[in-house]
Structure formats: structure tokens, C-alpha cells
């Protein structure tokens with residue numbers, strides 16, 4: 296039997312990418328609303344009730360409204376927005392951190408934010424393994440392609456090709472902070488400096504640390520070995536998250552303006568004089584959004600997690 300899927304927000308950036316990844320998947324039947332009905336409440340309610348799984352690719356307020364519209368149904372939900380990431384009753388859709396079983400059995404799954412995907416992939420396993428201190432003022436520097444801001448930011452960058460770099464989040468209150476703090480198990484929210492570059496997609500999340508943050512027991516070996524091998528151990532079974540074992544041979548990481556869609560994520564550890572940089576490289580629209588939604592969908596349907604992913 297096929298699983299009926301409704302993508303609410305299917306005409307948006309994330310929704311379209313999910314549709315692309317579902318094309319040709321015979322396990323699924325897609326419920327599609329035409330242009331005239333895609334924002335019509337009654338049509339959305341009907342589609343949300345008809346679906347076995349609804350994938351919400353909407354702004355936060357519309358995602359909350361969609362959840363309310365499912366009332367009285369058994370529809371399972373994957374929400375790509377930030378509306379439910381730290382909400383009670385929702386499972387955080389990061390299988391490599393929360394465990395595949397939790398997602399397989401969940402009714403409500405909230406996809407991680409794109410920046411938290413990189414930050415948490417690096418920090419959460421190391422805090423959990425008691426290698427990094429939880430009570431530390433971490434900092435996160437990150438750059439994203441402009442598709443990370445959806446249709447509005449795509450339009451802005453395409454209309455103004457003179458923008459070379461956009462620093463933002465200057466109020467230090469970015470909406471991703473609560474999920475970064477909660478799922479890394481930190482005492483303090485990190486200081487987060489996001490930026491956008493004139494590339495459509497792609498993301499680098501960089502966490503610079505002083506080696507003072509490494510718990511005392513781990514000082515017999517060079518930090519790069521301790522950090523890399525702990526990350527490798529954590530992701531040993533993952534086909535999605537890879538840990539680069541030769542980071543010391545690299546002198547730069549590049550984002551390309553014409554990058555192809557990619558649903559994986561690579562982690563790097565660079566070491567200097569009593570300092571290190573933990574870096575995640577991903578596609579904001581891949582493991583940062585649509586690829587993660589497909590991975591969760593596969594897991595929720597009991598399918599191999601990488602089916603249909605671009606790895």
C-alpha cells in the first residue's frame with residue numbers, strides 16, 4: 296500500500312525540493328493542491344486529513360495553523376519550520392542524535408534548522424561524551440547560501456547582484472538559539488553570527504574553540520585526534536554524516552555558486568596552537584531542510600533512510 300503525502304507549502308523553496316526528491320518514488324502518492332487552492336483553508340484541511348503524512352514547508356504561523364487544521368485526524372506530521380523544534384510532544388528530527396527508533400514511532404516530527412544541523416552535529420556528541428564542557432560560552436560563525444531565507448531572500452539576492460556578504464542576526468536573538476542550546480545540552484546559548492553569501496545553496500558552520508573547553512581527562516592525546524575519533528565513533532554507522540579524517544591536509548573550504556543539491560554533511564576538525572575549529576559543511580536545502588525531511592519520512596515509513604537522497 297502506498298503512503299499518501301501532502302506537502303503544505305509545496306510551491307515554496309523547501310517544498311519544491313521535497314517534491315523533486317519524491318519524484319518517481321512509487322511508495323508514495325502525492326496529494327497536490329493547484330495554484331488556486333494551495334492557500335485555501337478548506338482545501339488544505341481536506342488534504343491534511345486525507346494524508347498519512349503531511350510535510351509542512353510553511354512560515355511558522357502557517358505551520359501552527361496547519362497543525363490545528365489536522366485536529367481530529369491521525370495524520371503524522373513532519374514540520375520543516377521552526378514552530379515546534381523545542382515544543383512538548385514533538386520529536387526533534389535529527390536521527391543521528393535522537394535515535395532512529397524515536398523518529399520511526401513519532402507522530403509529530405520537527406525538522407532541525409539548517410544552522411543547528413551543523414552546530415549540533417559537531418557539539419552534541421562531544422558534550423554527550425564528556426569531551427567538551429557543557430557550561431561554556433560557545434560561538435558559532437556560519438555562512439549560508441541565500442536560498443536559506445526562502446523566496447523572499449532569493450528574490451532579494453537575485454534583484455541585487457551587488458550584495459557580496461550579508462551579516463545578520465545582529466540582535467543576537469536568532470530563532471535557532473533555543474534548539475542549539477537544548478539539543479547540545481548547554482548551560483548557555485551560543486553566540487551566533489550568521490551570514491549570507493551570493494550563492495544559491497550551501498552552508499558552512501564553524502565553531503572555533505580554545506582547548507580550555509576540553510574536559511581535563513582528555514589531554515593525553517592531541518585534541519584533533521580526540522575530537523575526530525569521538526565524532527567518527529558517533530557517526531560510524533551513518534551514510535549521511537561523514538567525518539573527514541584528513542582535515543590537517545586542507546587549507547580552505549569553498550562554497551560554489553553553482554553547487555548541486557546534496558543531502559549529506561561532512562564534519563572537519565582543524566587544530567592550531569591550543570585552539571581548534573570544528574566545522575560542518577552541508578547544503579541548507581539538503582540535510583538542512585528537504586533532504587532531512589526525506590530522511591525522516593523514510594524512517595517514519597520503515598524504509599532505508601537514504602532512499603531518494605542525493606549523497
Ligand SMILES: NC(=O)C1=CN([C@@H]2O[C@H](COP(=O)(O)OP(=O)(O)OC[C@H]3O[C@@H](n4cnc5c(N)ncnc54)[C@H](OP(=O)(O)O)[C@@H]3O)[C@@H](O)[C@H]2O)C=CC1
Nearest residue numbers: 304306307308309352353357375376442443445446579584
Ligand atoms: N530555505 C531553507 O534553507 C530552509 C527553510 N526552512 C523552513 O522551511 C519553511 C519553508 O521555508 P522556505 O521554503 O524557505 O520558504 P518559502 O518562502 O520559499 O516558501 C514558503 C511557502 O509557503 C507558502 N505559504 C505561506 N503561507 C501559507 C499558508 N497560509 N498556506 C499555504 N501556503 C502558505 C508560500 O506561498 P506564497 O509565496 O504565495 O506566500 C510559499 O510557497 C520555513 O519555516 C523555513 O524557515 C528550514 C530549514 C532550511
Ligand SMILES: CC(=O)N[C@@H](CCC(=O)OP(=O)(O)O)C(=O)O
Nearest residue numbers: 375376377408409410439443444
Ligand atoms: C539564510 C537565512 O536567512 N536563513 C534562515 C534560516 C533558514 C532555516 O533554517 O529555516 P528555519 O528558520 O525554519 O530553521 C534564517 O537565518 O532565518
